[in-house]
Amino acid sequence: MTITETGIQELPVDLLDPNPDNPRRSVGDVTELADSIRSQGIKQNLLVVPHDLTDGDRVEHRYRVVIGHRRLAAAKQAGLATVPCKVEALAHREELEIMLVENTQREQLTVLEEADAIQGLLQLGATIQQTADQLGRSQTYIRERRRIARIGDRVRESREDFAQLSFTELQAIAEFDGDLEAQEELAGAAGGNEFAWTLDRCRDRRERRKWVGEARDAIGGLGLESLPVDVERYFMSPDGYELARSFSGVEDSFRDQWRDYAQDHDTDNLFVHVFDDAAVVVAYRAAESDASDMKARRERQRHEREAQAERERPFRELDERSRRLREQWTARPCSSSNSTG
The missing domain is CATH 3.90.1530.10 (Conserved hypothetical protein from pyrococcus furiosus pfu- 392566-001, ParB domain)
Incomplete structure (x- = not known):
């Protein structure tokens, strides 16, 4: 032998x-x-x-x-x-299939380990249906783990216990494939009380970015010109221009909102500016007399903001002192008292 x-x-x-x-x-x-x-x-x-x-x-x-x-x-x-x-x-694929089935049947694998093994099978030529049949799982089950397997090394290495995260947490992280910022935020919040809040915030930011992208595309297609001056806030008229309308709200696209607006308004000689937080302002060039009045109004607004900041300064300073005192108090070492009897 x-x-x-x-x-x-x-x-x-x-x-x-x-x-x-x-x-x-x-x-x-x-x-x-x-x-x-x-x-x-x-x-x-x-x-x-x-x-x-x-x-x-x-x-x-x-x-x-x-x-x-x-x-x-x-x-x-x-x-x-x-x-x-x-x-x-x-064959190599047969080896991986046997190891995967053996381990899943004994419930020894973490979600991430199983996801990586499934991805390995798919890369070796197995179909989603074949893999599902081999493991006795649904195609949805296989697709979900394939998405989890795509989480990159940088996110995985962001915390030592990443492989121990739950399926729900990994599924949420995988949802943001291609958005490294969101994935790292979610990985950092996993296992804590703020994970659900972080997930909602990431989804909201994703929807706003999508809305802004679609708005920019729509504006290009409509042939609208960009405002040639800086715009500080979407509710303030920029220098030399009068605010005609602002659009926001990710529930309705800018294209749909603009279509409704254009039915009842003259849209000639309008200029637009897109804010990254999902808002679009539309303005027209003000007459010379209006521009002078507007400049004075903006100057008054600036002085009012500065005066308000000055009034609030003592309260902010008190807040800061209180915060530092709390930090100093909580950082003090506990001392045990001696009792005699």
């Missing part, structure tokens, strides 16, 4: 290599299993495939584990020199 033939064989543990594609990233603590193996031996064979390592002209015949990673680790810990193995010749 040669060491490379298939069938049940006692193989040296030194010739067995863990499978790099094993969905389960860690075998965990195998101390109890090692104790059991010392007293009773290995009751179930490992499944391995032959693989050769080449070093120049030298070829070393070795084996890669498909099923039995924990048993191999425990056998090494127990001091066994050989372990019983069933040797089979399997």
Whole structure:
């Protein structure tokens, strides 16, 4: 019998290599299993495939584990020199399918580990339907984990316990594929009380960005000109222009709002400005006398804002002092009091 033939064989543990594609990233603590193996031996064979390592002209015949990673680790810990193995010749995709089914049936995989393994199968040519049938899952189940598998390394590495996040949290992070800012925010908030609030904020920001993008496209198609001056606020008329209308609200697109507006208003000689927080202002050039009045009005508004800020300054300073006192108080070390009796 040669060491490379298939069938049940006692193989040296030194010739067995863990499978790099094993969905389960860690075998965990195998101390109890090692104790059991010392007293009773290995009751179930490992499944391995032959693989050769080449070093120049030298070829070393070795084996890669498909099923039995924990048993191999425990056998090494127990001091066994050989372990019983069933040797089979399997295609790479077959290896991954077997490992995935074995681990999911034993409920040993995290959501992320399972997602990565499913993605690996799909990359090897398996269809969503084939993978669903193999695992006894729905196609929706497979698609959801495929989306989770697309979460990039930068987000995964943003926290040490990322692999332990729940399916709901990972699903929410995967929802923002391509939006690294949102994914990192959600990863940071996962496991805390503010996760739902952060998710709502990210979704709202996404809707606003979508609305703004569609508004810019619509404005280009309508042939409207951009305001040639800076616009500070969507409710304030810019220098030399009079505010005609502002549009906002992501529920209705700018195109639809503009269409309703244009039915009852003259839209000639209008200029527009788009704000990133989902608002569009439309203005017309003011007459010279109006422009002079407007400049004076804006100057009054500026003085009023400065006066208001000055009135609020003592309250802000008091607020800041109070905050610092609270921080100093909470940072004080607790001292234990001695009692005599």
